Amino acid sequence: MMIERLREYVGTETPTGDAAALNAFADRLTTRYTELGGTVRRIPAPTGDHLVADFPGRGPQAAAAPLLFLAHHDTVWPAGQLRDAMPWREADGIIHGPGVFDMKGGLVVLETALEQVADREHRPLRVVVVADEEIGSPSAREAVTAEAAGVYAAFGFEPPHPNGDLKTSRWGSTRVRIEVTGREAHAALDPSGGVSAIDELVDQLIAVRRIVADHDHVLCNVGTITGGGRTNVVPGSAAADIGFRFVDPAVEEAVLQAVTALRPVRDALLQVRVLSNRPAWQPSPATDELLAKVAAAARSVGQEIGGKAASGAADTNLTGWLGIPTLDGLGPLGKGAHAVHEQIVAATLAERAALVAAIIKTV
Incomplete structure (x- = not known):
């Protein structure tokens, strides 16, 4: 049965x-x-x-x-x-x-x-x-x-x-989404007029890795990356979803505070959101x-x-x-x-x- x-x-x-x-x-x-x-x-x-x-x-x-x-x-x-x-x-x-x-x-x-x-x-x-x-x-x-x-x-x-x-x-398990809004432009005719959301996202993901490296017993997995559309256009948007795992609630708090406090390194808009959290x-x-x-x-x-x-x-x-x-x-x-x-x-x-x-x- x-x-x-x-x-x-x-x-x-x-x-x-x-x-x-x-x-x-x-x-x-x-x-x-x-x-x-x-x-x-x-x-x-x-x-x-x-x-x-x-x-x-x-x-x-x-x-x-x-x-x-x-x-x-x-x-x-x-x-x-x-x-x-x-x-x-x-x-x-x-x-x-x-x-x-x-x-x-x-x-x-x-x-x-x-x-x-x-x-x-x-x-x-x-x-x-x-x-x-x-x-x-x-x-x-x-x-x-x-x-x-x-x-x-x-x-x-x-x-x-x-x-x-x-x-x-x-x-503990927390999902975080990093979203970047840049500025589109022709990649050859006006590259300086654009702001690459993908480049910004890459820099932010490197920053996340540095944050994680400063703490013990933290797992970090970049599960999805989206952005751009054509190689002749400076990409105007990009995003990544990241999964974090923590043993210690204090470490969890410190890492999430640092990640959600990230700031853009170029003239782009950056939004960091916690999608779900299990302490x-x-x-x-x-x-x-x-x-x-x-x-x-x-x-x-x-x-x-x-x-x-x-x-x-x-x-x-x-x-x-x-x-x-x-x-x-x-x-x-x-x-x-x-x-x-x-x-x-x-x-x-x-x-x-x-x-x-x-x-x-x-x-």
Whole structure:
């Protein structure tokens, strides 16, 4: 049943930014969570609705602080990826397809666990599924922060470490766009009358590299560059999107202050904008205590689970940064996130569902 559900979900492609596709998928989740006893709210956003589903507690902990489960239904893959390059495929216990690992497998694990605990005693549960996680959750950050208020602990359904360990902290992740407006002119007849936006952008990117070099444990990736149009025209516009990763919040603040304070080196207009930000989630004793409880829950269903830091960012950065005990990586085991060989180990769908159900019943 889990594999059939996952095939259905993978077959419904949900590229980030395709609001119609994401909202259609959200309709499916709304129906499913309602069937499982949840009360569902939708938070409209230009990139697609975010979902919040509340499940009442049962028994002695019915009025206790809830557990928060964080997930997303957008993927990095464009429409047609399933047909053209990554068809659904099952072979030797491995399932291939766009989104199986990041993170529709995690969505199936979550709803299966909810089904397994439907008649058991547990805390109230809150599920938040966002529509733009793959671009840093720019429209979902406020919703995640608001829904995290007062929860007992937070759990993410992103992929785990390769050996199945959970993620106990994450690097901060910030996307920045540098936009330059120069002045067009004929590149041969009037070169001095123009101001090259591309030359200015190159100088600014060199300046960014110098800023990064002054700090430890910072990753910087220039992901896109656009600008110009013809070699006989001095380019009048150019832009670059940059991804930064940070371990230390103080370093993050220093780097971002320096980058956003950049000034043009020629007669050009320069705009530096932060597109999205996920602050660094650092290790904490509270998360260590939560991991110990989860390890005990795992042993109750015949599993061993550990935890360690991760470099990738997700919505759990927000809850960890807010000081909420947080763990991530409850999705199935696999590999190839954001790659054409994306895959999961089929048997770990049921194993992870059993683990999550045990967490719900005991934490």
